[in-house]
Amino acid sequence: MVEDVVRSYGYLTLGTRMKRIGERLQADTQKIIEESGAPVQASQYTFLAAVDRSGPLTIGELSEAVGITQPGVTRTVAQLVAGGLLQTAQVSGDQRRRIVSLTPRGEQLVATAKAEIWPRVRGAVADLCAGLDGPLLDQLAAIEDGLAAAPLDRRAAKREGKP
Amino acid sequence: MVEDVVRSYGYLTLGTRMKRIGERLQADTQKIIEESGAPVQASQYTFLAAVDRSGPLTIGELSEAVGITQPGVTRTVAQLVAGGLLQTAQVSGDQRRRIVSLTPRGEQLVATAKAEIWPRVRGAVADLCAGLDGPLLDQLAAIEDGLAAAPLDRRAAKREGKP
DNA sequence: ACAATAAATATAACACGTTATATAAGTGGT
């Protein structure tokens, strides 16, 4: 067994470590989403959720809302438009802006996600993080250990098996 | 001002959020590295640190040590070999394995990093995380706010200005 | 009114992780 350098180095490698945990969580979340058969990537839900929550937004506003840079938003929006979940329209009076909104299919997908998928994800993460407290690095270690012991999708299944 | 959806959604978007914070930390770290003129990406330091810490490792062991998948390791090692910082050798008795070790230049780069760069990064992150405690989501919010107020490279500079 | 500047979005090139699969080398049972 080789030592986990990222874990051993503490604050020095905090960025790498948080990114790594985030990717792991997203991958696990993706499995939960796939069990439900929704044709969406975990990261794309963030976009749908933003428009659902705040109403139609321009590309720039959406960029602020989801916290990624504008080129990233432009691309993901294009994918979701191609998938029939989002649509864009021009703003009257400013030809530069485009307003992004949910299509009927997008609305429906969000409604289903709200009812069925998001609660499972939230529950699984809450299960993972239950009782966490104290120094950040300790909590991160607990999350890593927790994920190794039982990934999110297993936690979601378990919670529904015996509520 | 638009609402930050990832932050508002709590546990549901924890993966996205941790990934985002990790990327931000790495980007800030990269700035500190560049001030020192080292020809290395932040994420590549992890590889050098692993070999430095554990001695020569196979690709597979390195994959465990840095916590990323084997294809990712193969690629990054190839880049560092091309950059003259790592070298690989065959294991006698098993032609499949390759052993990765530091070149003299790699050794020197690690020595410099240990003396000059890593302490600055560690100090800046420690400054950012000073006094953090309590629930995970609160700590993440504090980190986000802290980074917005003063990125890591500014914290590193400040600490050296008035110790 | 128009030239210069600013703002919004698009495009290109890259970084760095993933999964799936190919290739080559060892191992074990008959």
Added chain:
DNA sequence: ACCACTTATATAACGTGTTATATTTATTGT
């Protein structure tokens, strides 16, 4: 000895973020 299986690394295709820059449309100062 050899066939089947396993193990170690390489390669390919993709996801999703970034920065830098181009393009198009507004805005502003003279």
